[in-house]
Amino acid sequence: MKIGVIGPGAIGCLFGALFSRAGHEVWVLDHRPERAQLLDRQGILGHDPNGQDWRAQVRATAEAVRIGPVPLALLCVKSAAVAEAVAAARPMLGNKTLVVALQNGLGHHPVLDAALPFWALGITSQGANISGPGHLIRGGQGPTLLGFLAPAPDWAWARLTETVAMLSQAGLPAELSPDIRAAAWNKLIVNAGINALTALENCPNGELLKRPAALALMTEATQEAARVARQSGVSINADPLAMTMAVCRATAANRSSMLQDVRSGRPTEVEAINGEVVRRGQELGIATPANELLLARVLALRA
Numbered sequence: 001m002k003i004g005v006i007g008p009g010a011i012g013c014l015f016g017a018l019f020s021r022a023g024h025e026v027w028v029l030d031h032r033p034e035r036a037q038l039l040d041r042q043g044i045l046g047h048d049p050n051g052q053d054w055r056a057q058v059r060a061t062a063e064a065v066r067i068g069p070v071p072l073a074l075l076c077v078k079s080a081a082v083a084e085a086v087a088a089a090r091p092m093l094g095n096k097t098l099v100v101a102l103q104n105g106l107g108h109h110p111v112l113d114a115a116l117p118f119w120a121l122g123i124t125s126q127g128a129n130i131s132g133p134g135h136l137i138r139g140g141q142g143p144t145l146l147g148f149l150a151p152a153p154d155w156a157w158a159r160l161t162e163t164v165a166m167l168s169q170a171g172l173p174a175e176l177s178p179d180i181r182a183a184a185w186n187k188l189i190v191n192a193g194i195n196a197l198t199a200l201e202n203c204p205n206g207e208l209l210k211r212p213a214a215l216a217l218m219t220e221a222t223q224e225a226a227r228v229a230r231q232s233g234v235s236i237n238a239d240p241l242a243m244t245m246a247v248c249r250a251t252a253a254n255r256s257s258m259l260q261d262v263r264s265g266r267p268t269e270v271e272a273i274n275g276e277v278v279r280r281g282q283e284l285g286i287a288t289p290a291n292e293l294l295l296a297r298v299l300a301l302r303a
């Protein structure tokens with residue numbers, strides 16, 4: 001299948017490279033023309049946790065018109081860049097293009113609702129870091145859940161089902177989720193409890209469990225996020241703190257996406273994660289002081 005990957009970050013490079021290695025025609029859309037040229041020449045250079053190095057050939061460009069309409073487009077930019085990325089990707093989006101959005105956080109969902117007639121949500125537990133343009137370091141592996149938050153046409157469901165099979169064949173275990181909203185909230189709770197703290201503590205995920213003050217803030221932040229989710233009618237995991245601590249252990253050596261963003265001077269997803277808990281908490285009259293604190297402290301890192 002001809003697959004468009006919008007954004008060559010860690011998740012874009014991971015999914016693009018594995019689809020390419022499985023025999024699909026992968027086109028990466030990158031807003032930076034020089035990096036696109038480099039990726040087009042060099043491909044994606046991968047490093048597996050077992051020490052194995054490999055290379056995957058992809059096509060890359062900064063001009064979506066060169067790609068043209070694709071049956072499947074994976075939106076892999078950060079939450080804050082979604083509106084701009086969808087606008088730039090328009091020439092790739094035909095009448096029958098399925099867009100799968102793979103961001104952390106929930107803050108960009110209304111942006112996607114306004115920009116597209118429908119779109120699928122992907123919640124991935126794959127760990128990946130980027131050490132340079134197209135240089136992918138794979139981390140812990142976990143399932144990718146896919147589904148629609150709103151009604152979608154039959155052909156889009158069929159394409160999503162096909163995507164699940166293609167991902168699994170490519171080495172990225174995937175499933176259709178019976179409740180993708182709950183999956184999105186479970187991931188949001190985990191991200192609310194881990195990402196900002198790792199950025200502030202400047203440490204890998206597993207280290208948070210060894211730092212009592214960080215663990216106390218994680219406990220508060222996950223419980224607040226869980227309260228907001230439950231009050232919104234979402235059937236989240238029964239023990240959100242245990243779930244978050246389990247992810248810390250499973251991805252102990254990972255540097256979270258937010259820590260990587262802070263280290264590289266990029267904008268973070270804190271507004272789409274902790275900020276979204278605060279915003280929805282305000283709407284529901286639920287106090288969220290821990291998330292407010294994390295939001296303010298991470299924003300202050302860039303001030």
Ligand code: PAF
Binds near residue numbers: 104247255
């Ligand atoms: O954003 C991330 O880095 C990941 O979602 C997670 C699960 C925190 C692992 O590092």
